[in-house]
Amino acid sequence: MSFIRVENLVYDYIKTDEGGAPIASRAIKGVSFNIERGSFTAIIGQNGSGKSTLAKNLNGLLLPTEGKVCIDGLDTSVPENVWNVRQKVAMVFQNPDNQIVSAIVEDDVAFGPENLGIDPAEIRRRVDSALDGVEMGDYKEKAPHMLSGGQKQRIAIAGAVAMEPECIVFDEPTAMLDPKGRREVLGIARDLNSKGMTVVFITHFMEEAACADHVIVMDGGLIKMEGTPREVFSREEELVSLSLGVPAAVQLASRLRKRGVEIPEGILTDEELVRAITEAKAE
Amino acid sequence: MIEVKNLTHVYNEGLPHETTALDDISFRIEDGSFVGIIGHTGSGKSTLLQHLNGLLKPSSGTIVIDGVDITDSHTKMLDIRRKVGLVFQYPEYQLFEETVAKDVAFGPSNLGLGQEEIDERVRRSIELVGLDYNHVKDTSPFELSGGQKRRVAIAGVLAMEPEVLVLDEPTAGLNPKAHFDILKMVQDIHVREHNITIFVSHNMNDIARMSDQVLVIHKGRLAMNGTPAEVFAREEELKSMGLALPEATEIISQLRREGMDLPQDCLTVDQAAEAIAAVFGK
Numbered sequence: 001m002s003f004i005r006v007e008n009l010v011y012d013y014i015k016t017d018e019g020g021a022p023i024a025s026r027a028i029k030g031v032s033f034n035i036e037r038g039s040f041t042a043i044i045g046q047n048g049s050g051k052s053t054l055a056k057n058l059n060g061l062l063l064p065t066e067g068k069v070c071i072d073g074l075d076t077s078v079p080e081n082v083w084n085v086r087q088k089v090a091m092v093f094q095n096p097d098n099q100i101v102s103a104i105v106e107d108d109v110a111f112g113p114e115n116l117g118i119d120p121a122e123i124r125r126r127v128d129s130a131l132d133g134v135e136m137g138d139y140k141e142k143a144p145h146m147l148s149g150g151q152k153q154r155i156a157i158a159g160a161v162a163m164e165p166e167c168i169v170f171d172e173p174t175a176m177l178d179p180k181g182r183r184e185v186l187g188i189a190r191d192l193n194s195k196g197m198t199v200v201f202i203t204h205f206m207e208e209a210a211c212a213d214h215v216i217v218m219d220g221g222l223i224k225m226e227g228t229p230r231e232v233f234s235r236e237e238e239l240v241s242l243s244l245g246v247p248a249a250v251q252l253a254s255r256l257r258k259r260g261v262e263i264p265e266g267i268l269t270d271e272e273l274v275r276a277i278t279e280a281k282a283e
Numbered sequence: 284m285i286e287v288k289n290l291t292h293v294y295n296e297g298l299p300h301e302t303t304a305l306d307d308i309s310f311r312i313e314d315g316s317f318v319g320i321i322g323h324t325g326s327g328k329s330t331l332l333q334h335l336n337g338l339l340k341p342s343s344g345t346i347v348i349d350g351v352d353i354t355d356s357h358t359k360m361l362d363i364r365r366k367v368g369l370v371f372q373y374p375e376y377q378l379f380e381e382t383v384a385k386d387v388a389f390g391p392s393n394l395g396l397g398q399e400e401i402d403e404r405v406r407r408s409i410e411l412v413g414l415d416y417n418h419v420k421d422t423s424p425f426e427l428s429g430g431q432k433r434r435v436a437i438a439g440v441l442a443m444e445p446e447v448l449v450l451d452e453p454t455a456g457l458n459p460k461a462h463f464d465i466l467k468m469v470q471d472i473h474v475r476e477h478n479i480t481i482f483v484s485h486n487m488n489d490i491a492r493m494s495d496q497v498l499v500i501h502k503g504r505l506a507m508n509g510t511p512a513e514v515f516a517r518e519e520e521l522k523s524m525g526l527a528l529p530e531a532t533e534i535i536s537q538l539r540r541e542g543m544d545l546p547q548d549c550l551t552v553d554q555a556a557e558a559i560a561a562v563f564g565k
Contacts, residue, residue, distance in 0.1 A: 046460055047428065178323075206459075248488075248530030252534060252555055255556035256556055256560060259563075270530075274537045274541060278541045281563070
């Protein structure tokens with residue numbers, strides 16, 4: 001059975017007009033998909049495509065208006081399940097400054113486990129191991145505001161890891177970081193995934209989505225494409241029509257094909273393109 | 284014209300944690316140029332920008348804009364702000380007024396202009412950033428989307444009618460469409476106003492595509508100053524500073540290493556496609 005099952009999910013945000021009458025705005029208009037245990041799934045889409053709303057439905061921060069979300073068999077809309085769901089699925093958000101609550105790094109990482117009522121010795125172990133896991137062990141007694149954006153985001157990830165979840169949902173964790181910070185955060189996510197963590201990574205950087213096993217493309221509250229990065233990025237024209245880009249290697253490969261240079265389909269990375277071009281030249 | 288001469292800035296001078304953020308920087312920017320600044324986080328880029336509009340005063344050196352030395356203590360701050368408009372990173376966080384029109388009017392209201400002139404500038408600036416004046420003027424800036432908020436914040440700077448527009452990472456945090464739209468807007472403003480535009484970005488594709496001149500800042504020094512083609516030809520130096528090439532230039536460079544005869548100065552996917560196809564006689 002899939003770790004996450006989303007069935008016909010619909011989500012409405014409810015606002016009230018001036019007279020106090022509710023107005024629904026439908027952010028997710030009926031989506032279904034599965035996420036396997038131990039996989040790395042990227043969700044891409046424009047602002048307003050529904051991807052962040054979808055993310056918040058994956059750990060019960062938002063509950064479906066219609067349809068169902070099940071985490072390891074637990075229905076998120078059943079109130080008794082909510083703590084178990086949050087225990088299984090942790091979240092990391094976009095702005096590192098909005099997620100850090102303590103004046104000392106290790107206190108911040110301990111915040112979640114402390115709220116679970118865990119034994120202090122066990123908290124110590126979890127905090128140390130989580131900080132080592134994001135390569136921030138040397139900073140445990142530092143003040144978070146002295147750290148770079150990428151380092152702060154790693155602290156936020158350590159806070160999620162210390163909850164010992166089975167899955168982490170990253171909601172655009174790299175959007176506010178410089179290239180070095182982005183590499184660090186993506187590297188940590190991949191590293192956690194290689195150790196068995198299920199990862200859902202929401203991003204608008206296509207080169208980050210290219211690292212996933214599975215890519216879901218959202219637009220207007222619906223899933224427009226789904227598949228391996230190779231399958232999704234080969235549909236360049238559709239992606240462009242959704243105002244999403246493709247990696248430069250994919251763009252260049254398709255321009256060359258149009259000009260009659262024989263480049264095989266399914267090129268995704270620079271290395272693959274360079275090899276294809278040198279092989280075509282050798283013939 | 285902007286002329287920066289021997290600009291040096293030392294933070295905490297004379298204290299134990301004294302740091303030289305800018306070290307003897309000199310360069311010149313001609314009227315009407317579009318200039319890209321690149322450098323690692325912590326290289327001194329933001330310190331340099333803050334000198335350009337007088338937020339920071341140098342430890343030594345001068346900045347002369349159209350014959351006025353803005354580092355001179357007799358130069359009025361208001362005159363500097365009229366010359367140089369600085370758009371910070373995430374400028375939408377600085378919106379504070381109840382309506383878009385009031386927010387944009389804040390800067391010009393402090394210039395002692397008549398109400399008619401202020402209203403005219405507000406209308407013009409809002410239109411310059413590609414928003415519909417009548418549609419947005421009375422809305423709260425907080426009800427707008429992220430990309431629209433950023434446009435309003437930029438309009439607030441444009442309403443000062445600066446001769447030089449400086450933008451610190453104008454596309455940070457924006458999704459691909461908003462990213463493209465904001466850059467298009469900055470380019471359109473540049474074409475219409477013939478101003479000097481200076482922008483900082485980590486996106487080498489944008490820097491290569493848009494700039495006439497590229498400045499590379501590394502450890503507080505001006506490491507390179509040239510056209511995009513000149514700067515991005517110095518691959519090894521850039522990589523040693525932790526900076527990347529534009530994506531297309533990187534692919535071309537790898538093909539050159541494989542022994543293919545390709546020009547080094549391909550900066551965009553179109554140029555790269557053209558050059559590679561030519562090798563195949565296509």
